[in-house]
């Protein structure tokens with residue numbers, strides 16, 4: 001199964017690669033690439049087999065994320081966030097919601113976007129401002145969402161909302177809404193330095209859903225975040241960033257060795273040392289990614305919570321380290337390749353786009369937030385069990 005998913009990802013990645021420069025240039029959503037993911041069954045990668053999905057584990061998830069990101073990081077990141085949403089519904093959705101949603105995801109008909117960021121509270125994941133309004137078994141949603149990857153095309157949204165008016169900001173519910181149940185009004189554009197193909201527009205969502213579409217129960221978002229969304233996000237994003245940096249390095253080295261080779265003199269020791277430094281960054285990211293993936297997989301297999309302090313520290317460290325190391329690798333690739341092959345937009349190597357894209361990694365859920373959270377957790381952890 002893992003081999004067939006890997007093969008499917010390789011096939012899809014060739015489509016992603018074809019459109020990567022165009023979606024970056026036009027800052028538009030990669031619809032063609034997403035069509036390839038739908039066609040390949042990859043939207044249903046983590047959907048349990050009982051609902052028609054591939055039922056893949058986290059090892060396959062991080063492998064596929066790396067392969068896809070080697071084609072187009074924007075597409076891969078949007079896909080990884082969709083898998084995050086799917087995992088949350090599969091683990092915490094009620095039976096009716098799972099039955100309504102998961103078979104459609106498995107068939108490639110339903111791409112689910114993520115709505116957690118909110119104007120005012122900013123990126124903070126575990127709080128919400130806008131309240132749900134419950135009336136007669138229905139929930140009214142009025143939500144300002146300043147950054148939503150794939151907002152223009154997603155067929156569904158998973159949205160954090162305050163459980164009800166008058167409750168504290170940490171009483172957060174996670175609600176699923178079909179696009180058809182909402183009016184989606186564009187409120188902000190997406191014209192950024194990098195990750196342009198995610199087309200993460202600002203939108204205002206208004207509508208109503210049945211009360212059984214709260215994932216994890218009313219006010220139950222914290223558990224969903226700890227057991228599903230955070231691990232899926234940090235593993236998936238890190239794998240995506242690594243896959244993009246690795247693909248760029250592969251092309252860089254191929255360019256040095258191939259016929260009509262270009263770039264710096266490979267006989268130079270300085271050149272070799274610079275190459276090795278790039279490799280060190282990616283080796284460390286890869287090693288830690290796999291270590292944390294195995295830790296999370298083992299905990300899940302044993303039915304242990306991922307809320308343990310040490311596991312949370314490792315998951316936060318992974319996101320921070322992967323975002324910094326892969327960006328540093330991209331920066332080093334830029335320096336290595338030089339002006340024409342690296343810095344130029346028209347270079348046949350993807351170094352310039354990868355550099356711009358990876359600059360977003362530390363902002364995509366601000367590293368500052370994770371570092372302060374990790375520092376607080378460390379005060380509770382005298383064991384200092386390292387990953």
Ligand SMILES: Cc1cc2nc3c(=O)[nH]c(=O)nc-3n(C[C@H](O)[C@H](O)[C@H](O)COP(=O)(O)OP(=O)(O)OC[C@H]3O[C@@H](n4cnc5c(N)ncnc54)[C@H](O)[C@@H]3O)c2cc1C
Pocket residue numbers: 081113114115116117118121122123124147148149150195198200360363364365366367368369372
């Ligand atoms: C490519 C991309 C795609 C995204 N897609 C989505 C999406 O689909 N859905 C969604 O909801 N969001 C999405 N986001 C938003 C993202 O997850 C973050 O929430 C958002 O980028 C945070 O924005 P911010 O840095 O302005 O705000 P904040 O996280 O609120 O931070 C504001 C500033 O305060 C600093 N700061 C925050 N906390 C601390 C602290 N404790 N100590 C010190 N400094 C601190 C930050 O470093 C930053 O400088 C996406 C972002 C990117 C880059």
